[in-house]
Amino acid sequence: MGELFVGIDLGGTNIKIGLFDSGLELIRKTSVSTQADMGPDVVIEKMAQTVRGLLDDAGLALAEVSAVGIGTPGPANYSEGVIIKSTNMPTFKNVPICKMLNDKLGKPIVFDNDANVACFGEYAVGAGKGVKDIVFFTLGTGIGGGIISNGELVHGCDENAAELGHMIIYPDGRRCNCGQRGCVEAYASADSTARRATEAIEAGRQSTLKKVLEEKGKITSKDVYEHLAKGDELAREITDGTAKALAITCINMLHTTEPKRIVFAGGMIAAGEVLLKRIQDYFDEHIWSLKKEPVEICFATLGEEAGIIGAAALAQHATQRGRLR
Amino acid sequence: MGELFVGIDLGGTNIKIGLFDSGLELIRKTSVSTQADMGPDVVIEKMAQTVRGLLDDAGLALAEVSAVGIGTPGPANYSEGVIIKSTNMPTFKNVPICKMLNDKLGKPIVFDNDANVACFGEYAVGAGKGVKDIVFFTLGTGIGGGIISNGELVHGCDENAAELGHMIIYPDGRRCNCGQRGCVEAYASADSTARRATEAIEAGRQSTLKKVLEEKGKITSKDVYEHLAKGDELAREITDGTAKALAITCINMLHTTEPKRIVFAGGMIAAGEVLLKRIQDYFDEHIWSLKKEPVEICFATLGEEAGIIGAAALAQHATQRGRLR
Numbered sequence: 074m075g076e077l078f079v080g081i082d083l084g085g086t087n088i089k090i091g092l093f094d095s096g097l098e099l100i101r102k103t104s105v106s107t108q109a110d111m112g113p114d115v116v117i118e119k120m121a122q123t124v125r126g127l128l129d130d131a132g133l134a135l136a137e138v139s140a141v142g143i144g145t146p147g148p149a150n151y152s153e154g155v156i157i158k159s160t161n162m163p164t165f166k167n168v169p170i171c172k173m174l175n176d177k178l179g180k181p182i183v184f185d186n187d188a189n190v191a192c193f194g195e196y197a198v199g200a201g202k203g204v205k206d207i208v209f210f211t212l213g214t215g216i217g218g219g220i221i222s223n224g225e226l227v228h229g230c231d232e233n234a235a236e237l238g239h240m241i242i243y244p245d246g247r248r249c250n251c252g253q254r255g256c257v258e259a260y261a262s263a264d265s266t267a268r269r270a271t272e273a274i275e276a277g278r279q280s281t282l283k284k285v286l287e288e289k290g291k292i293t294s295k296d297v298y299e300h301l302a303k304g305d306e307l308a309r310e311i312t313d314g315t316a317k318a319l320a321i322t323c324i325n326m327l328h329t330t331e332p333k334r335i336v337f338a339g340g341m342i343a344a345g346e347v348l349l350k351r352i353q354d355y356f357d358e359h360i361w362s363l364k365k366e367p368v369e370i371c372f373a374t375l376g377e378e379a380g381i382i383g384a385a386a387l388a389q390h391a392t393q394r395g396r397l398r
Numbered sequence: 399m400g401e402l403f404v405g406i407d408l409g410g411t412n413i414k415i416g417l418f419d420s421g422l423e424l425i426r427k428t429s430v431s432t433q434a435d436m437g438p439d440v441v442i443e444k445m446a447q448t449v450r451g452l453l454d455d456a457g458l459a460l461a462e463v464s465a466v467g468i469g470t471p472g473p474a475n476y477s478e479g480v481i482i483k484s485t486n487m488p489t490f491k492n493v494p495i496c497k498m499l500n501d502k503l504g505k506p507i508v509f510d511n512d513a514n515v516a517c518f519g520e521y522a523v524g525a526g527k528g529v530k531d532i533v534f535f536t537l538g539t540g541i542g543g544g545i546i547s548n549g550e551l552v553h554g555c556d557e558n559a560a561e562l563g564h565m566i567i568y569p570d571g572r573r574c575n576c577g578q579r580g581c582v583e584a585y586a587s588a589d590s591t592a593r594r595a596t597e598a599i600e601a602g603r604q605s606t607l608k609k610v611l612e613e614k615g616k617i618t619s620k621d622v623y624e625h626l627a628k629g630d631e632l633a634r635e636i637t638d639g640t641a642k643a644l645a646i647t648c649i650n651m652l653h654t655t656e657p658k659r660i661v662f663a664g665g666m667i668a669a670g671e672v673l674l675k676r677i678q679d680y681f682d683e684h685i686w687s688l689k690k691e692p693v694e695i696c697f698a699t700l701g702e703e704a705g706i707i708g709a710a711a712l713a714q715h716a717t718q719r720g721r722l723r
Contacts, residue, residue, distance in 0.1 A: 206555040220654070222552050222559075229547075229656020230531040231692075236653040239686060244567060244646050252687030253649070321569050324578070328561040329545070329654050331554020361564060362577030367556075 077138045078388045079124055079180075082187070082380030083145040083170075085109060085161020088120055091381035092127045097198050097389065101131045102381060109162035116162075117170060121177035139392050140181045142384030143170065144190030151232050154184050181397035183388045187380060188235065189226050191373075192219025193390070194383025195336050199375040204333040208326045209373075210237055210319070212341035215250070216258040222330050238262065242321045260318035263294040263341045270297050270311045280307035298344040312344075313351060320355030327360075327368055338373030402463045403713045404449055404505075407512070407705030408470040408495075410434060410486020413445055416706030417452045422523050422714065426456045427706060434487035441487075442495060446502035464717050465506045467709030468495065469515030476557050479509050506722035508713045512705060513560065514551050516698075517544025518715070519708025520661050524700040529658040533651045534698075535562055535644070537666035540575070541583040547655050563587065567646045585643035588619040588666045595622050595636045605632035623669040637669075638676060645680030652685075652693055663698030 076095035081088065084107060091102040105123055109116060128135055148157045154171025156162075171182040185193070192201075192209035201207035201221070209219040218237025220227040227234045238258035239251050246255030247265070259265050271292050274283050282305060285296050301308035323335050342348070353370055360366055375382055391397050401420035406413065409432060416427040430448055434441060453460055473482045479496025481487075496507040510518070517526075517534035526532040526546070534544040543562025545552040552559045563583035564576050571580030572590070584590050596617050599608050607630060610621050626633035648660050667673070678695055685691055700707055716722050 204555065222547060222554075223550070225548070227547050227552075227655050230529065230658035231656060234547075234654065234656035236656075239653045240650045241646050241684065242566070242569060244642070244684070249686075253684060317569070321566050325565045325650065326654070328564045329559065329651070330552050331556060331559035331561075333555035359566065359569070359578060361574075 077133065078385040078392075079127075079138055079141040080381035080383065080385030080388065081120060081124075081141065081143045082190070082384060083107070083120070083143055084187075085159070088116070088123065089377075089381050090120070090123050090127060091378070091385060092124075092131060092133070093382070093385040093389075095389070097382060097386055099378070099382070100133070101127050102378075103127055107162065109159075109164055112164045113168040113170070113173070117173045118177065120174060124178060135178065135180075138178075138180055140183060140388035140397055141174065141178060142183045142185075142190070142386070142388035142391075143174070144185055144187045144380050144384045144387075145170075146187050149184070149186065151184050151186060151228070154182065181388075181391070183384075183391045183397070185226070185384075185387055186232075188217035189219045189228075190383035190387060191338060191375070191379035192221060192235075192336075192383070193226060193387050194375050194379040195338065195373050196221045197386035197390070198382060199379065200336045200371050200373050201334050206330060206332045207334045207336055208237070208323075208330065208332040209336045209338065210322075212261065212263055212337060212339035214262060214264050216262045217339075220326075220330055220332075227330070237322065237326070240322055240325060242318055242325075257318050257322045261315040261322075263339070266294040266297055266311060266315045266341070267292045269314060270307065273307055273311070278307050281305045282307060294341050295343065298347070301347065312348065313355075316348060316351030317355045319352050320359060323352065323356050323368070323370060324360055327366060332368060334369045334371060336371055336373050338375075338379065342372045402458065403710040403717075404452075404463055404466040405706035405708065405710030405713065406445060406449075406466065406468045407515070407709060408432070408445070408468055409512075410484070413441070413448065414702075414706050415445070415448050415452060416703070416710060417449075417456060417458070418707070418710040418714075420714070422707060422711055424703070424707070425458070426452050427703075428452055432487065434484075434489055437489045438493040438495070438498070442498045443502065445499060449503060460503065460505075463503075463505055465508060465713035465722055466499065466503060467508045467510075467515070467711070467713035467716075468499070469510055469512045469705050469709045469712075470495075471512050474509070474511065476509050476511060476553070479507065506713075506716070508709075508716045508722070510551070510709075510712055511557075513542035514544045514553075515708035515712060516663060516700075516704035517546060517560075517661075517708070518551060518712050519700050519704040520663065520698050521546050522711035522715070523707060524704065525661045525696050525698050526659050531655065531657045532659045532661055533562070533648075533655065533657040534661045534663065535647075536664035537586065537588060537662060538664040539587060539589050541587045542664075545651075545655055545657075552655070562647065562651070565647055565650060567643055567650075582643050582647045586640040586647075588664070591619040591622055591636060591640045591666070592617045594639060595632065598632055598636070603632050606630045607632060619666050620668065623672070626672065637673065638680075641673060641676035642680045644677050645684060648677070648681050648693070648695060649685055652691060657693060659694045659696060661696055661698050663700075663704065667697045
């Protein structure tokens with residue numbers, strides 16, 4: 074058994090695979106189309122072939138691989154290694170992916186959801202490196218999350234912990250897709266940020282974003298941040314609403330698992346320093362005065378590679394902790 | 399080394415000490431006055447003498463004790479075993495209590511804050527028994543908390559995790575003693591419940607509680623629940639406010655560490671089923687519709703003994719995990 078680790082990011086469109094050394098440095102990576110319509114047998118065979126191909130290209134042998142990590146969206150029974158169903162891969166129903174891939178590669182397989190995997194990647198080698206307690210948010214269509222407490226992912230009683238987008242910050246507030254009201258996701262995801270801007274304009278607010286809505290038929294969070302940079306007042310208000318919702322959530326997480334670092338990832342961090350600064354401002358304004366809180370709020374650093382790095386890091390972690398099966 | 403464990407609940411008024419067998423069954427307990435004004439040397443000598451006395455009375459030898467657990471309010475450096483300062487014991491400043499008691503008893507000492515200790519007691523043998531993930535709230539003057547994730551207390555990066563009373567549920571809401579606004583503690587602690595009733599009456603609301611305020615000069619949460627039982631409308635509204643705040647907090651904890659069971663303790667649970675039912679009602683009303691949540695919301699069962707049982711349970715846990723020093 075060698076010291077290499079494979080990280081697989083299984084998405085509905087592409088499968089990204091990376092080969093990493095024992096320091097979690099990337100040796101080689103690739104991406105192939107998932108073609109989920111071909112069914113799980115074909116997809117998993119393709120995963121195995123691609124891993125073998127990566128090793129061949131690098132002049133390395135399968136025997137040198139210690140373990141393989143996979144991240145994919147749920148719902149899944151991660152500890153049992155079974156994908157229950159998948160919105161983006163409708164042919165995947167009750168697929169024992171870990172056993173199937175293990176049969177083909179003969180390697181232990183470690184499996185977790187995509188947000189946890191990205192969180193672990195940031196923890197191992199990214200923005201969360203060097204501390205043992207982090208909280209991780211992905212700001213995309215929705216808001217996903219991950220929690221690492223004392224160096225371990227928090228999975229919860231039914232492997233559904235860290236659904237951080239659905240913490241209620243405004244009881245009886247905006248309706249969320251999940252059925253609750255007032256979730257942070259209903260205010261601060263990329264989609265909700267854009268939607269709040271759209272609603273304000275439709276309600277008659279003046280803004281340079283109005284022209285965008287008229288011309289493109291919709292507003293994106295990217296539009297909001299672009300118009301913020303140009304000085305638009307509505308864009309500023311909308312950004313403040315997003316930042317305040319995220320800051321309140323950071324305070325609540327501080328009082329829960331007490332992270333040393335809070336890491337934001339996802340498409341919306343392209344907004345840059347202006348968003349991060351507003352989150353920090355609201356955090357400072359709303360946090361208690363009992364003691365100074367040294368928590369660091371920052372952006373993720375791994376970008377698109379968080380999925381493969383995190384999966385490899387989880388595989389290494391399970392190896393080191395003697396948890397491989 | 400035997401199989402007995404000692405649990406010590408160090409408070410400003412009394413020191414409670416219990417001697418437990420390997421099944422965490424109480425063998426014998428006692429309570430002595432703390433007399434903190436005598437200083438830490440005297441107090442800790444008294445703790446040691448009382449432990450020896452308990453063993454003598456039970457006809458057992460110190461050699462049969464595996465470890466001793468202590469719970470006390472902070473601020474303390476629990477992992478280092480040092481009480482930094484204490485509101486109720488002003489003579490305790492930077493007291494290395496674990497080393498001092500170890501010097502006297504020759505036993506490993508395990509140390510944690512009072513809320514964590516009570517949480518661990520409920521987890522080990524009380525309302526949280528049989529599951530690996532719980533969240534624990536104490537409803538008293540303030541609201542304290544504890545989190546057990548995968549069988550371990552969550553301590554956080556600076557041993558200040560689970561300050562659950564200070565999760566913000568109404569941003570810009572009621573001012574909390576901590577300096578924040580809208581903390582659950584500012585609505586749902588015993589003190590805040592009473593205060594909200596008092597404020598409503600002072601603002602002119604009619605209620606049978608008005609007479610209590612006039613006669614006693616103040617209202618307690620106990621008064622609120624007594625008048626609720628008699629059908630007072632204001633008492634019902636105040637109770638609903640408390641229950642809703644707690645229910646929102648339960649939902650937020652579910653989406654954070656995903657407990658299987660949420661346990662409420664503290665003086666206010668004397669309110670009984672009426673409070674528990676209202677918390678459950680609001681939980682059911684506000685929880686998402688994505689899936690049915692099987693989390694159980696219940697009251698603690700150990701009462702006043704949670705402190706000594708929890709301290710002994712933590713001592714046993716540390717022994718079993720090989721964490722004794």
